[in-house]
Amino acid sequence: MRGELTFNAKVNRNVMTFQEFIEVIKEEALGKYQSAEDISIAGRFMGQRGPFAQLQDAVGRVQLYIGKDELGETPENKERHKKLVKLLDIGDYIAVKGKLFATGTGEISIHVHELKFLSKSLRPLPIVKRDKDGNIYDSFTDPELRYRQRYVDLTVNPEVKEIFIKRSRIVTVMRRFFDAQGWLEVETPVLQPIHGGAAARPFATHHNTLDMKLYMRIANELYLKRLIVGGFDGVYEIGKMFRNEGMDRTHNPEFTSMEIYVAYKDYNWMMSMVEQLLETIAKEVNGTTKVQIGENSIDFAGPYERISMYDSIKKYTGIDVSQMDEVALRKVCKEMHIKVDDYMGKGKLIDEIFGEKVEDHLIQPTYITDYPIEMTPLAKKHRSEEGLVERFELFVNGKEIANAYSELNDPIDQRQRFEDQLKLAERGDDEAMALDEDFLRALEYGMPPTSGLGIGIDRLTMMLTNNPSIQEVLFFPQMKPEVA
């Protein structure tokens, strides 16, 4: 008996998946009461009511009919099966054989005549029940348990599994979209000697053999641009970034970003590309461009509104900050009761006003364009507006999900911008960007005009699945250690 209960290696599971089973119902079994041939199926035993049991696999559930005296053929085999059925626990993996039939209420089920244990569950799974109206009766909801034991969460909460399937599809659709354009998916270093490309505190580590300090990347931008210098027309990378910052419902120390750089393009082109990309993703993942996020119904169908940062501030505050110097901006912040620090330069002050007064209004997808030069050291100067750069951020539901530039490809200007960052750092801005000599050298060899874009995959998934918490879209969100 014991042998039957433990972790069988021989499985005939490839005979039929649940999905195939459902197709068989449609094509063959419907209208019949009993299939001619046995089918073989395997899955997780998820409960029993009388002779009716639920078997679950990755796709869904099917009903089994386990008749008391109908298992096995020989008397010994019948006896054995009776014992096996008694030993069934929720969570056990079993394989069954039987014929399809329609029950009295019309549900297509498997009339089991043979049952085999594949694996035993030694711990009781939480039992979640739901009725036809979707009411859930015995839920498994404790966030701490759900995140620490995601395997249980995924087993008993099908809507959780659905989120992660969507997340995977978002990435797949994105990849397919880029690949169709001939852009190249690449991988760049996670361990970097200089943490460039963004403004954030890094995780630091040490390489023993080289005896050198290394940082987990906070961004991969400077490496991807090196590849554009190297002659690729379009490169993109989907991968983890690491930032040693605070954690909350929208921040996890490691998160996934997609960065893409396309040569001979500018940020106007990029805006159109992003519209097509997001529209495609929304349709492929949700079947529609519209998505409900909390209270708001959002439509990802392009084109999106485009408004410059200065105009957006004017629109929502009535104040024109475009000609103001640092002193005037500080005065404005004070009048609006916006907290500012001494180290903040002009760009940062404008960003504070924007964050405080504008962001929350940007519900439908909206491009904010043309940022002050001080806060964007890697973007190209605006072709006609003094003091601005060609940059946009895409806001949806009041939150930023994409950031893009016409990339700065003038090495002399780039060196100057890095030096301005160093000055900010000296004033106490610990987010100011470090200078990367090799990156400058690459630019000195010549980089074509290029547009670059970054999209937060976690954030995008949160929006497309209507989840306000990043933990709900990460399989294993960062947690403090569990104490035994």
Place this chain on the structure above:
RNA sequence: GAUUCCGUAGCUCAGCUGGUAGAGCAAUACACUUUUAAUGUAUGGGCCCUGGGUUCGAAUCCCAGCGGGAUCACCA
């Protein structure tokens, strides 16, 4: 990091102004072989997060710690 709420059975939760632990589901046994969250009867199940304190007596009140959620700050 700050504020605030929370931590009781495998899960979801009651447990009042302090008097020594409860329900539903799950589990076990027996009966039932049926349906669509939940059949019946019976039974077992607890470091009430941890450590101090107050008290004759603490799941309950106080303090500290640990873990989680929410809000804020920082960031994406």
